[in-house]
Amino acid sequence: FYNESLMFGLTVIPKDESLELLDVPTRLQMESRFIIAGTIDGVYVLPCKESAMRCSHTGLHTMQFTYNPAKPESQFETYLKLTFCNELKKAGLIDEAIADSFNFNQIKYFGKSIHEIIDKINKNRFILPREHFMQVNEKEDQKVTGGKRGFTTEAYYLEDF
Numbered sequence: 001f002y003n004e005s006l007m008f009g010l011t012v013i014p015k016d017e018s019l020e021l022l023d024v025p026t027r028l029q030m031e032s033r034f035i036i037a038g039t040i041d042g043v044y045v046l047p048c049k050e051s052a053m054r055c056s057h058t059g060l061h062t063m064q065f066t067y068n069p070a071k072p073e074s075q076f077e078t079y080l081k082l083t084f085c086n087e088l089k090k091a092g093l094i095d096e097a098i099a100d101s102f103n104f105n106q107i108k109y110f111g112k113s114i115h116e117i118i119d120k121i122n123k124n125r126f127i128l129p130r131e132h133f134m135q136v137n138e139k140e141d142q143k144v145t146g147g148k149r150g151f152t153t154e155a156y157y158l159e160d161f
Helices: 017-021 024-030 072-089 114-124 129-146 154-160
Strands: 006-014 030-041 042-047 062-067 108-111
Touching: 006 072, 006 114, 017 024, 024 129, 030 072, 030 114, 042 072, 042 114, 062 072, 062 108, 072 114
Parallel strands: 006 062, 042 108
Antiparallel strands: 006 030, 030 042
């Protein structure tokens, strides 16, 4: 399956107007990150580490999904299958013989509902104070990318906590 598989990153951003009142580091910690992996036969959602440190999947294309707990779970499954199907087509992983008749609904989703996944993550989520979050992620950025992400800016150091 190696030559027939596809992976990409997915950031799930909660839709919550009260989050807009929070500072950026706190809002970033409210996001959930996943690896989406599969083949034409099925797709899997693999949660990343449960940590305040931001994931760095170097070389992986990342998509975003806005999670609204009031919407049905089918909205996420449709988004996931459609996005995965489009990525399979871009990568040339759908055989030309079936490409015209292939529909994203033919891809099976192997996983829990988005509501179950996010509920579990939220029960285990912890939020670091802004100062600690920035320090941890700056160190991780230096270790992983040599500081190329530029996690902090001069403006950060000028702000009061």
